[in-house]
Amino acid sequence: MFGLDAIELARIQFAFTVSFHIIFPAFSIGLASYLAVLNGLHLWTGRDVYLTLFNYWKKIFAVAFGMGVVSGIVMSYQFGTNWSVFADKAGPVIGPLMGYEVLSAFFLEAGFLGVMLFGRDKVGARAHFLATLMVALGTLGSAFWILSVNSWMQTPQGHAINDVGQFVPVDWWAIVFNPSFPYRLVHMVLAAYLTTALVVGAVGGWHLLRDRAHAGARTMFSMAMGMLIVVAPLQIFAGDLYGLNTLEHQPAKIAAMEGHFEPHPEGGAPLILFGIPDADNERVAYKVEIPYLSSLILTHDLTSPLPGLTDFPADERPPVGIVFWSFRVMVALGFAMLGLGLWALVLRLRGTMYDRRWLHRAAIAMGPAGFVAVLAGWITTEVGRQPWTVYGLLSTNDSVAPVEAAAVGASLVAFILIYFTLFGAGTFYILRLMGKRPDGGTPMRDLGPTRAAGVTPAPAVDDTFIPAE
């Protein structure tokens, strides 16, 4: 179908369904924590604005979470429907980890979701806060286990191979805490928090543009910008550590990210800012580079050797163009997030954070940046793992299910049509919810002409708010 064979179709289908899926958890992990914080702050301070914001974001969370659940069920079956050989071989190692994800995380979030959404009047404020906390814990637990699974596929250890070719567990501790796992878990959770902070910031900015005195808009904008300035630098630091880890365990991936075809045995590798990787001729055309910087970043000196793609056989190299570009998109967005956070910090210190409309516009423009960065990052790491499913041990070509191309092609078309239609509608509804003002906050213009032009001192309380989480 479409001149593609069964394995290419299965790869496209997995890439499509998992890319769509990750958008929802990337948002709901952060948003669940944000909801728990809002709920907790309301309980602690008794201020109405937190409950107003909680109820506002709760509705958005419900829509996003529903889409995450149904697109996630698809993932748990796709290992079998399309990658059954992989499932048979890797199941004894990664299956139990996914089992723990379901038992410890999915049930927790789904079980308490109903109470969180519908049950406040029935269970009281305290139990309702606990339910919200359980939902947040569940989303984080799910990140823990699924990142462990994926990290084991990137940096497998702690296993043996039995006589029918299955990976079998030998040391569970080594499997769960495989070398890349801690870095990748931190990187992903921070990414989810950044994604949520950017969305909350954009919504806050949107409503500040309409009414800069709106208490709800001020509070969420302040919280989001505070989160950004704390988490964005942490994320850049964590990303750097993860890069060093990848250099140690998956040097071919790093070479593709950097666009280094030639190795640099004496160090001093330049950082290629931009260029067009040409895999056939093993070079990067039109490149703009900074001398020595790549070596400085990756080895922290100028003389340690750095591998290049030509160190690896041609059929064991990842597709360099995709990895090279997706990595740059992610990094550029990461620094843009830091920039937004710094700008907001400076204006906050000057006391003009709620008044500078260009800051609010920039926050709106950056609203989707987290999603794009998360997708770009996952594309970098997953395409960079190719041509393997279990790095260095099981090739993608040897993992695929014996399903005919016609069936896979038909299901792929169905997934594309249905996901775009239904999740497109969901995105539209979420945007419409975001376009409504969180009620409860009293806009100044409604208070009458005597105060309309002035600045009321009341919302200034928000300025002293400590960035949460």
Place this chain on the structure above:
Amino acid sequence: MILDLAFIWAGLIAFAVLAYVILDGFDLGVGILFPLMRTEADKDLAMNTVAPVWDGNETWLVLGGGGLFAVFPLAYAVIMPALYVPIIVMLLALVFRGVAFEFRWRTRRAKFLWDLSFFGGSLVATFAQGVALGALVQGIAVEGRAYAGGNWDWLTPFSVLTGVALVAGYAMLGATWLVMKTDGPVRSVAHRLSRWLGGATLALVGLVSLITPFLNPLYLERWFTFPNALFSAFVPALILIAAYLFHKGLREGRDTWPFLSALALFVLSFMGLGISFYPYMVPPSLTIREVAAPDESLWFLLAGALVLVPMILAYTGYAYWVFRGKVDPAGGYH
């Protein structure tokens, strides 16, 4: 070892699948009956009876799939490609109905579309699950460690029959659930439907049970030779008792009886299936032991399951308890 890990896990997976079938069964059933609710208010009320719990219900499906992957990876690797079409259809149908829970409250103009999506998704997902079950019962071709049949092997008159039977069964669960959880017009519609759906389910389950033993000599031997037949006769006898209580509860206006009897009907039918299958996981070729992961995998997850499953049951029970009793039509957060 006295207790074999693979068999403990077979029991746990069977429990997860059963939990899924009865829990998501009633909320899929409410979806199947959705067009029969006459007014907007009735539709809203019917949906609100399941809105707080459907996420948790569907998580058992993830446990069924994920658990199979974890402890019986070979069964997972054989069954999923064999049932490719019904599984994918089921997953997509679940997307349609799952999003409808929130989407239909977000629009006035397109609300009817999401009502349709909720109904169609529930109906198709149920039918696909029934077809998948029938296809598994009739047997899957295996060579080496892989599925050896084609794209359409699952499609037979028998699998279509099991699909129809499951639609009737889930609709019965949904109707009796609504009898238990609502008052007024929704209850009276559901009450009338329950009687009819209960009869249809019983007839279809009976038909499937009559055909099943002749699909595979193993099933025939299991059900009709002495002394197994004594034990096997237990299940049909208990089914008749459940049917009687179902009928009595409806007639006497005891609103929880029909639902509980319907649950019993499902549990008993499920046990009947278990009796047919044992000791196979993928009939007619792979046994539970053959498809099991190594003991190290089974131990590792079992340790967690022994702690976590009781906790899950406890807080799931709590969530149901919070939303106990007849649903207030004015409730809901929307």
